[in-house]
Amino acid sequence: MQSLDNHYRRVLESFLNYILVERNFSTNTRESYNNDLKRYLLFMQQQSRAIEAITAEHIEEFITELYSLGLEASSMARNISAIRSLHKFLLIERTTTLNPTERLHQPKLGRYLPDVLTIDETLRILDAPLTHQPPGKYLLRDKAMLELLYATGVRVSELITIQQQNLYLDEGFIRIFGKGSKERLVPVGSSAIAWVTRYRRELRIALVQKNSDDYLFLNARGVKLTRMALFDIVRKYAVAAGIEKKISPHTFRHSFATHLLEGGADLRCVQEMLGHSSIATTQIYTHIDRAFIKEVHKTFHPRG
Numbered sequence: 001m002q003s004l005d006n007h008y009r010r011v012l013e014s015f016l017n018y019i020l021v022e023r024n025f026s027t028n029t030r031e032s033y034n035n036d037l038k039r040y041l042l043f044m045q046q047q048s049r050a051i052e053a054i055t056a057e058h059i060e061e062f063i064t065e066l067y068s069l070g071l072e073a074s075s076m077a078r079n080i081s082a083i084r085s086l087h088k089f090l091l092i093e094r095t096t097t098l099n100p101t102e103r104l105h106q107p108k109l110g111r112y113l114p115d116v117l118t119i120d121e122t123l124r125i126l127d128a129p130l131t132h133q134p135p136g137k138y139l140l141r142d143k144a145m146l147e148l149l150y151a152t153g154v155r156v157s158e159l160i161t162i163q164q165q166n167l168y169l170d171e172g173f174i175r176i177f178g179k180g181s182k183e184r185l186v187p188v189g190s191s192a193i194a195w196v197t198r199y200r201r202e203l204r205i206a207l208v209q210k211n212s213d214d215y216l217f218l219n220a221r222g223v224k225l226t227r228m229a230l231f232d233i234v235r236k237y238a239v240a241a242g243i244e245k246k247i248s249p250h251t252f253r254h255s256f257a258t259h260l261l262e263g264g265a266d267l268r269c270v271q272e273m274l275g276h277s278s279i280a281t282t283q284i285y286t287h288i289d290r291a292f293i294k295e296v297h298k299t300f301h302p303r304g
Contacts, residue, residue: 151192153256
C-alpha cells in the first residue's frame with residue numbers, strides 16, 4: 001500500500017493519540033479509525049489535495065469510491081463518522097479553518113444500502129430449498145435457517161451461534177447475544193418456528209456429535225456453520241430462485257426491517273428487534289414491553 005506523506009502521517013498520528021488519550025477510545029476503535037482514515041487520507045493525497053483544501057464534494061467522491069469497493073452501509077457509516085471526527089479535531093487544533101463535514105449530507109447511505117428483497121423475492125428464496133434439484137440432504141436445515149434469518153433479522157454471527165437453550169419457541173421468542181454481548185429477545189413467527197422444530201426433530205438429531213456444543217445449526221461434521229458456509233447457502237438459493245440482485249445473509253436483515261416498516265410497524269420496535277440504537281447515535285431508546293413487540297411482529301411481518 002502506498003504510504004502517507006509526512007504531513008498526512010503527522011495529522012493522522014495526532015488524531016489517533018487524541019482519541020486514545022483524551023477521548024478514551026479503546027485500542028480496537030483506534031485501530032478501526034486508523035485503517036479507515038489512512039484509506040481516506042491516501043485518497044486525498046492521490047488527488048493532490050492539501051488537507052485544508054478538502055471540501056464536502058471531495059469527501060462525497062471518497063464515499064462513492066467506498067461504494068464501488070462493495071462496503072456495506074454499516075462500514076460506510078463508520079468511515080463517515082471517522083472522517084467527521086477527524087475534521088472536527090483539525091478545526092479544534094486550528095490546523096484548518098473550516099470543517100467540510102458540516103456541509104456533508106449525512107447520512108448519504110440511501111444510495112449505498114444493499115439491495116432489499118421484495119416480499120415476492122423473499123418468498124421465492126424461502127421456498128427454494130423445497131424445490132431445489134437435486135434435493136439436498138440438508139434442505140430442512142437450510143429452510144429453517146432462511147426462515148429464521150427473515151423472521152428475526154439477526155446478524156450472520158448471531159444466527160450461527162444460536163444455541164438450543166436460547167430457543168423459547170413455545171413463547172414465540174429466541175434469545176440473541178449481539179454485539180458487545182448485548183442480550184435481546186426477538187419474536188419469531190409461526191412459519192420459522194414450524195421449520196426450526198421440524199429441523200431439530202428430523203435432521204439435527206442425526207448431525208449431533210460430541211463437539212456440537214448445543215449449537216442449533218450444524219454442518220456435516222456436527223459443528224456450527226461458518227460465516228462463509230452461510231453465505232454460500234444463501235447465494236445458492238438466491239440463484240435457484242432466479243434472484244439477480246446481489247444477495248447475502250445481511251440482505252435478509254435489511255429486508256426484515258424494510259418490510260416491517262413499510263407495513264407500518266413502530267420504528268422503535270424494529271430497532272429493538274435488530275439490536276441496535278437509533279441512527280442518531282446518542283439517542284437511547286426506552287425499554288419496550290415484550291408483549292407489544294411480539295404483537296408488532298405478528299401484525300406487520302409477512303411471516304408473522
